[in-house]
Amino acid sequence: MTSPFGIGLVGIQPGRSWGHLAHVPAIAALPDTFRLIGVANTSLESATAAVEAIGVGRPFADVDALVEAADVDIVTVCVKVPHHMEVVRKAIAAGKHVYCEWPIGNGLAEAREMAALAQDRGVLAVAGTQARMAPAFRYLRDLVADGYVGDVLSATLVGSGMSWGGGTEIPNAYTLDVRNGAHMLTIPFGHTLSAVADVLGPVASVSALVKTMRPQVTVAETGALLPMTSPDQVLVAAELESGAPLSIHYRGGMPRGTGLLLEINGTEGDLQVTAIGGHAQFLELAISGGQGEQATITPMPIPPSYRATLGLDSYAQNVGQLYQAMASDLHNGTRSAPTFAEAVRTHQLIAAIEKASSSGRRVAVADV
Numbered sequence: 335m336t337s338p339f340g341i342g343l344v345g346i347q348p349g350r351s352w353g354h355l356a357h358v359p360a361i362a363a364l365p366d367t368f369r370l371i372g373v374a375n376t377s378l379e380s381a382t383a384a385v386e387a388i389g390v391g392r393p394f395a396d397v398d399a400l401v402e403a404a405d406v407d408i409v410t411v412c413v414k415v416p417h418h419m420e421v422v423r424k425a426i427a428a429g430k431h432v433y434c435e436w437p438i439g440n441g442l443a444e445a446r447e448m449a450a451l452a453q454d455r456g457v458l459a460v461a462g463t464q465a466r467m468a469p470a471f472r473y474l475r476d477l478v479a480d481g482y483v484g485d486v487l488s489a490t491l492v493g494s495g496m497s498w499g500g501g502t503e504i505p506n507a508y509t510l511d512v513r514n515g516a517h518m519l520t521i522p523f524g525h526t527l528s529a530v531a532d533v534l535g536p537v538a539s540v541s542a543l544v545k546t547m548r549p550q551v552t553v554a555e556t557g558a559l560l561p562m563t564s565p566d567q568v569l570v571a572a573e574l575e576s577g578a579p580l581s582i583h584y585r586g587g588m589p590r591g592t593g594l595l596l597e598i599n600g601t602e603g604d605l606q607v608t609a610i611g612g613h614a615q616f617l618e619l620a621i622s623g624g625q626g627e628q629a630t631i632t633p634m635p636i637p638p639s640y641r642a643t644l645g646l647d648s649y650a651q652n653v654g655q656l657y658q659a660m661a662s663d664l665h666n667g668t669r670s671a672p673t674f675a676e677a678v679r680t681h682q683l684i685a686a687i688e689k690a691s692s693s694g695r696r697v698a699v700a701d702v
Contacts, residue, residue, distance in 0.1 A: 338369040339661065342406040344397055344421050345413035346373045348387035352435065352649075353412030355617070358388050360654035367661045368408075374400040375608075397421055400652045401428040408433060410659075412510060414532040415516040424503060426451045426459070433499075433660060435462040436615075437524055438517040438677045440515035442702065445681040449674035460660050462675035463615070464652035467659065469640040470607060470619035476610050482565065482625060484509040484602025486574075489534055491582045492595045493612025498566045499587025501552045510551060517564035519684055523584045525615040528672070528680045530596065537683055538573050539698045543569045544691035548586065570687055584612055594619075606631055614626050616649050 341361055361368045372391035375381040375388045381393035394400040401409055401424050407426035411418055411434040418434055425432050431450065436462050439445035452459035465471060478486065495518040497506060509516045531537070545567045551557045566586030574580055594609035594617070603625025609617040624631040644654045659671035680700050692699040 337367050337661065337665070338365070339367065339407045339431075340369050340371040340403075340405045340600075341408045341410055342374065342394070342400040342403065343391075343410050343412060345417075346381075346384040346388065346413065347505075348384055351406045351412060353410070353582070354384075354388065356411050356414060356650045356653045357410055359650040359668055360644070360657055362390075362653050363646055363650070364657060364661075368657060371406050372400065385498045388576055388601065389434075397424055401425045401430055403542045407431060414514070415520070416440050416514050419448065420460075421450045422448050423451065424540075426455050426457055429455065429457060431462045431570055431660075431664065432589075432674075433462060433657070434674075436464075436528075436659065436677065437515060437520045437681065438462075439681065442678070442681045442685040444672055445674070445678045448701070449678050450514070452674050458660065458663060458671075459672045460663075461658065461674055462499070462653070463525060463528040463672045463677060463680065465615040465654040466532050466672055467652045468529065468614065468619055469636050469642075471529040471532065473613070473636050473640045474605065474607060474621060477605060477621075477623070478533050478598065478600075480483040482596055482603055482623065483605055484625075485598050486534060486576060486578045486598060486604030487634060488578055489530075489531065490581045490595070490599075491580065492528060492592050493522060493582075493584045493614075494589035494593050495566065495584060495586040496588055496593075496611045496613060497586065498548075498564055500548060501554050502560065503554050504556075507560060508555065510560055510564055512563040514567070515617045517585055518586055519565055519568050519687065522612040522614070523568060523582075524680050524684060526594070526596075526612065527582075527683060528677075529614055530580075531680070532678065534574055534576070534578070534580065534598070537572045537686075539573050539701055540683070540686050540690050541571045541696045542687040542690040543567070544688060552581045554631065560656065592619075597626050602626065603628075604631055615652060618648050628688065660676065 374394040483690040568584040570582040572580040596607040622631040686699045
């Protein structure tokens with residue numbers, strides 16, 4: 335297969351969807367590598383409106399027509415989480431490579447099934463855990479691996495969900511229902527923990543408390559009250575496979591104080607990552623550190639070598655770098671982009687946290 339790879343996008347809502355805000359500009363920034371073939375939505379009319387808005391590609395009547403198109407090499411799945419499984423199944427059955435937004439499935443069972451389907455069909459299935467591609471996290475991973483902090487003694491993560499506070503907007507109301515699989519534990523928490531695992535290694539076991547403290551939230555457009563069953567408080571006492579403890583607290587709503595704080599304490603130094611919110615997958619991240627005789631931490635600018643030169647905003651830059659990694663893997667047979675198999679491990683961690691909270695017992699991630 336040679337470049338440019340043809341991409342078919344599933345789930346584009348002009349002006350507001352993640353597919354439009356992140357994927358369309360990321361693909362456009364890589365014209366020698368990718369070509370946007372077209373869009374499939376819930377109807378031909380919707381797909382036509384999306385194509386007219388983005389100014390490229392052709393509309394498809396439905397997902398079946400898109401996955402069967404000869405010039406589509408990769409199917410990018412940007413629909414709501416409950417519909418991921420259906421689209422991914424069709425794409426893999428048609429022999430297409432897949433880029434599916436995170437979480438890849440509505441729960442661990444779906445994620446495992448999709449990973450098995452991709453392996454059996456021999457296609458590259460990439461998970462959109464793009465926080466792992468963020469310049470700050472790639473730099474942080476190298477700092478820790480090169481011994482900046484020495485041996486890791488402990489780590490602490492605090493994050494704000496930004497959503498799942500006292501209010502919601504109509505397009506995001508489906509995230510209030512935990513059964514839809516798109517909530518604080520799966521989205522900002524899952525994105526961030528997938529990147530933290532690259533730096534500190536996998537989580538071995540967890541104790542947890544997952545709660546919904548706001549049973550109702552207000553719809554911004556109408557003032558109506560809607561029930562919320564998705565969690566707005568997630569507290570985890572984890573042990574990494576290295577043996578080091580990891581403390582985590584994610585809380586719903588917009589922060590007045592800490593948006594995101596990751597602290598790594600080691601025998602030789604300390605590192606800190608901060609952002610305005612807990613969504614490490616699209617927010618700008620800053621690193622500070624101190625070691626040896628330093629009494630305090632100081633800002634550590636991220637070297638230019640870690641930053642892409644695609645000219646993209648924070649929404650699209652990490653997605654663009656993930657697409658670049660995917661293209662390299664398709665050309666060279668490497669595995670630099672996060673795969674469905676790796677995404678299953680993050681789904682497994684989330685399932686372990688849910689089990690630990692419901693049972694009141696410590697749970698080994700490998701046993702879930």
